Amino acid sequence: MAENMTIDSLKHGKVNIADDVIGVIASIAASEIGGIKGLSGTISEEVMEMMGKKNYHKGVQVEMMGNLATINLSVVMDYGTKIDETAVLVQENVKTAIESMTGVSVNAVNITVEGITTKKEV
Template identity: 70%
Template sequence: MAENMTIDAYKHGKVNIVDDVIGVIGSIAAAEIEGIKDLSGTFSEEMMEIVGKKNFNKGIRVEMEDNVVQIDLSVIVDYGTKIHEVARLVQDNVKLAIESMTGFEVSAVNVFVESINTKF
């Protein structure tokens, strides 16, 4: 990650948005959906959280080409939820949040269900 994305629409200069910022927006937007327990990260991302470092880009991969964003989210859903409905709501909310906050077009929000939360 950590690639800069530039918006040239301003007459007084440029605005650079690091793709980690887009990842954080996507993470927060996904977490807002009922039925999403958490985002699922890699082993090293999970270990970082165990030692106390919060990683807002856990379970997220952002690709950017010509100011068009594609985002992959790995999620853990709660048992008993309708996975297809939760995934659609995540896609809609993440797309809306990124587009409204950055002005970039979102071409795809891919949701990968990595696990089911059975602890209540």
């Protein structure tokens, strides 16, 4: 996620938006939806988080082709959540957030449900 998206059409210069920024926006937008427990990262992302490094784009992969983004999310949902309905809400919220904040068009928001929580935390 080290690529940058450049907006050239601005009057006073260029604006570069790092893929990491788009990933953070996607992560926050996904977590705003009820039923989403969190995003599921890779082993290295989990180890970095255990070491105290906050990873705001854990479980998010951004693929850019020009001004068109494809977002891949790995999520963990709460038990009892309607997976299909929740996934659609996540897709809509992520797409809207990225497009409204960055001007980048979102081609697709792909969701992989990596897990389901089995117990409510007290």
